[in-house]
Amino acid sequence: MEQKLEALAGKVEQVAALVDRLQSENVALAARLTQVEAERDALRQNVEFARLRVEALMRQLPEGTQND
Helix, strand or coil: CHHHHHHHHHHHHHHHHHHHHHHHHHHHHHHHHHHHHHHHHHHHHHHHHHHHHHHHHHHHHHCCCCCC
């Protein structure tokens, strides 16, 4: 009986260690997600700015040279 309790205690310790590791990993992943989302938003803004510039340049082209 004592062996079973010791084995169970060992497994509980393993599970507790795993929970700690996964919690730490989750925090790190959440931080990385926030960083990647900010990068994505910045890239979207850059693309939108570039699109607006291209459209403005296209409007400056002489009539008949735009390929819509």
